[in-house]
Amino acid sequence: MTGDGVPVICSRVGCREDAHWRIDWRNPKIHSPERRKSWTACDEHVGYLREFLSARSFPLDVAPIEVAS
């Protein structure tokens, strides 16, 4: 989350859409328990990215990105 008005862009390769979701995840094999990676996703790709991670049995949390309006 930027909090400074910079648009957040989807993490999917090749996608330039505004991200509305944040996916926090880690790879238990290489990351320590307190380590978190964050991806951002647009509405179209949040499902794709979540499936990508869950297929690898990575722990993950999906949360909406708060947009100040």
Ligand SMILES: [Zn+2]
């Ligand atoms: Zn996207």
